[in-house]
Amino acid sequence: MYSFTKEQKIFDISGIKIGGQPGVHPTVLIGGLFFKGEPNFISAEKQINNMLNLSKKLGVPSIPDFFIRKEEFIEKILNFIEKKYPKNLPFSIDIIEPDLKIKTLEALHKKNILSRTIYNSIHVGITHEEHDSLKIHTPSSAIIVAFNPKDKSPDGKIEVLQNGANLIDSGLIEITKKIGIKNILVDTAAMAPGDYSGAAIASIPVIKEELGLPTGCAIHNVVEKSKWLDDFESARKHVDASSNVNISLFGGDFAIFGPIHNSDIVFPMIAWQDILISEYVENYFGVLPDDSHPRRILS
């Protein structure tokens, strides 16, 4: 259990509070959609509604993360967000290719929904064009990925956030702040199994202690790539879901927990874990949970 000496930033992203000392605000769960194939909007609507119901019931906040793989999906996915997703709630846009990112930023701006957008993500691969586009079409929130190809340890992750590790001209935090993005979330960059994958979890308390920013990761990615689990197919989904409790346990603020259809398992797990943490930090540090915390709702 952790309590940090550095002041912890708490951001209010369209009504969802994220960050702070462990045990105050619940872990925010970010569930992904549209990783493969054509976007299935009927299924997506169901899954999102299920996730929102779980949030309401358990007190664990949720944010959908829309993965956009192709240009032809941009308009369709953004229209879906506009029409089918509650207009007061935040969402995350997850894109790898810089060109797609730029086109999506323009479209988000046009639809006037940048204030609800969490831009996933800014990293050392940011191009000048993407940077310029972000300055014009600035989302209110962004996830910064602390991936450092030169050093995958917690120190390497801090380095890339603080000074860019000589890969880019300045640190990712400075770049993001200068763009004008207000709410900065740090993703500790879970690596492949055997490639410092545990450092993503170990980095959470280090980054929170040094930078005070809301921190989390997509640790479930490591489970997805753990080939030995192929021999334990019935356990894979549970291992995937339960990997997320590491984030809360190490003081993290959000879990990018993978496919949204894992929500039924992940949400109760995290609610339980958050209650456990809250009980402990209240006893030991005197830290009280927020009114919306699962411990207030479920205990």
Place this chain on the structure above:
Amino acid sequence: MGKIKTSVIGSYPVDIDIFNHVKGYFNQNVISWDKYIESAVKDMLKSGIDIVSDGQTRDSFVNIFTRRLKGCRVRDRTEIIGKVDYDGPITIDDQKYVKNLVPKNRKLIGLITGPYTLTKSCVDLFYKNEKELAFDFATALNQEAKILQNHVDIIGIDEPFFSMGIPDYGKELIDTLTNGLTLPVRLHICGDISNVIAEILEMPVEILSHEFKASPKIFDSFKQYDVKKNICLGSVRSDLPDIESVDEIVKHIKKGIDIFGDKITQLAPDCGQRMLPRNVAFEKLKNLVKAGEIVYG
């Protein structure tokens, strides 16, 4: 005159495809760094350089070591947060890789950033005693050097901070680092070393390497000493992108011969070339090799 070799000091510029690494991360694939090392080594070989290095492409010459030593924490400047100690091989895997790229008629220099330079480059939050920290660095680096000598032909120690003044324990420090080494050791100190030449000449190394091109006044400073050590003559600038002509380098080497005679055993750039554009670094090396051939045949 056959013993003259062209060499490099250490770092070499490479074009890092950052987005490729990022894509690898998103796809959970490990992207190797080897291609950057290969790119640096191949440039050096193609330019005709006799003694090549791994190019120190991974990091700054300080962070390469502090990132892997116990007691160090890499931040804006490396912080010393515990007792500095060796934690296993630092540069060895890269040297093994480079060794396979280098033909038998070329040599490989293994580079170690000196203990005094590491000490001066770090923020000490633990020792509060510069000398103690420096000796712990030297002891740790000695372990690296002992393994390194099995994979390279010469050891290079980079101690730029000596140019600002050598502490009274400077010689003992280098002695600690080189203790038990059987390979020739080259000590590189760039900058204006006019005020510390007497101490440098006492160092327990075989070859002294200095920035003679950017600081030609050190030629004159050396005149008053009887130089018994071999010299690596810095002959092209590492801080300016202007490419020296072959003629200019030839003149410079001849000036060096006037002072050091046959003590010159290596020709090299003034310093690491990391900050130069890659094509400029390459052309400088090519001209250095051509000038060396003109002077020494």
